[in-house]
Amino acid sequence: MAARFFDEMLDWQDGVAAAIHAGESLPAGAVRGHYKQFADWLARQSEGTMDNKRAEADLIFRRVGITFAVYGEKPPDQIYNNAQYRPEMLGIDVPRDIYAHVAGIDVVRAGEGEFYVLEDNLRVPSGVSYMLENRKMMMRLFPDLFARNRVAPVAHYPDLLLDMLRGVSPQNIADPTVVVLTPGMYNSAYFEHAFLAQQMGVELVEGSDLFVQDDHLYMRTTQGPQRIDVIYRRVDDDFLDPLVFRSDSTLGAAGLLSVYRAGNVTICNAIGTGVADDKSIYPYVPDMIRFYLGEEAILNNVPTYMCRRPDDLQYVLDHMGELVVKETHGAGGYGMLVGPAATRAEIDTFREVVRARPEQYIAQPTLALSTCPTYVESGIAPRHIDLRPFVLSGRDVRMVPGGLTRVALREGSLVVNSSQGGGTKDTWVLER
Known part of the structure; x- marks a missing residue:
């Protein structure tokens, strides 16, 4: 049976998958409460309307240029x-x-109430x-959605x-x-x-x-x-x-x-x-919070194997096909291996790279990142996401109620980086 990921919109109870496959109405209670109005609106949109809106958004984004080019105790x-x-x-x-x-703090959800900090930027x-531009675009293309919802x-x-x-x-x-x-x-x-x-x-x-x-x-x-x-x-x-x-x-x-x-x-x-945002420092962040603030971290770190440690290295080498292995200085989705999505040859090659320079790599279990409905070529489909809220620290600490939701556009992919073909979404925080 295929793995079931946490879906931000749907509660995958009995009958949901069959209803979607048959194009029928969803069972009562299948849509999470905060998504109800959006789901009702989405069900009324024709495929032609969505195609036209996407084409209009692409044209405007190109015109204004809003695209990035693809190019505790700590060991001293x-x-x-x-x-x-x-x-x-x-x-x-x-x-x-x-x-x-x-x-920019990258946060992922792996289950109900199960949030992790993936990395700090x-x-x-x-x-x-x-x-900012995604919000402007959504308000321009879908003003009726904002009239129905109190979006911060x-x-x-x-x-x-x-x-x-x-x-x-x-x-x-x-x-x-x-x-x-x-x-x-x-x-x-x-x-x-x-x-x-x-x-x-x-x-x-x-x-x-x-x-x-x-x-x-x-x-x-x-x-x-x-x-x-x-x-x-x-x-x-x-x-x-x-x-x-x-x-x-x-x-x-x-x-x-x-x-x-x-x-x-x-x-x-x-x-x-x-x-501080190097991946070799990441495993120590909860200890640093505890040491300097006398508090426990509110959000969890992803369990991390540090390949510089002999026992961790051996585990990573033996289980590389199950793990996400990252170069400590890497960024933008480069210098990493997603074991479950890699071929045997890719795993074998990466294993030798890690074995040669273990101090430059960490590894983590492959998280089942939550999914969100995304309009792709085949229509509305779930795609994996993460969230990057932006935190400003000056005389006080402030942030806007929103952030950058990054989307892995390729089906089944867990890599959301724009440099690796990922996309972005408008992120809503609903006011009560």
Whole structure:
């Protein structure tokens, strides 16, 4: 019998599968309560209507450009040998002692009330433009749905983001200058950088627009140099300052770290936060919460095997066909093996890779990610999803009631990353 996944809309009681297969009405109680109005609406939509709406959405998204290009106690060595560790940050007092100003937390549901944090994104988390544009698109195409449901708004996210950025300016500057630093138009997420800058009403800058003088950072403008107080950076650490990191980088500003060290600029997120979202750190997060906060984590971690440990390594090598194996520094769905979906040859090849460099891999059981009704070429069908809410940390911690729902569009796939062909959905939080 095929595995039954938790379905966000349907309670798969007796007779549901047969009714769907026969195109008949669902039994009473088959639709979960909070989905009832949506399910009634969906049942009235013709295939032609849905095809037309999808084509219209595709056309608008292409026109505006809202697509990403496809391109406890912690062992000290896992910090010092981490690819994201930045010893240059030693001795720097980070403004207001906040390191991760913007966090994207990937959450999955594996059963009724069974939620897990899949990973933390703390360097330059992306995808919030999808959240905002998906909502605008849904309201444009299906206004009747929003008239029937009290859906909490998300459009104020740029206002919350700007308020947070202004609130973390160094030295309590009353009217700080905030900029968004982008690698440029050839970056896969450039639309998001430009979109957020436009929505916040701040300048979008590149490295060539910036210069350092007397331990302050400036941007060139038609009215002359203007001092910058807060950088919302969408550039990786290695490219921020060619005097300290990669000497060939033109994406940052020479001398930026000296400005940061002097306390004259806030960089969001702080340099070095990549250590905290490295997959080798993930298993220790509940211990860190317990140690620093004296609390238990509200959401569970996925049980994790650390291949650097001999016993864990042996288990992973023996059970690789049952596990999801991930490279600790990997991102975007790369450098991983989903054992149940892999061929014998792929498993054998990956086993040798892990055996050669065990310290660079972790493994986890294959979670039965929940599914959500998704309009695909064959019609409405369940597809696996995860949720990325965005958390803003400044003078306080805030988030909008929503997030980015990512969808594995290929049937049976558990990989939701956009770089691997995944899609996104509008996410509703219903107000009572």
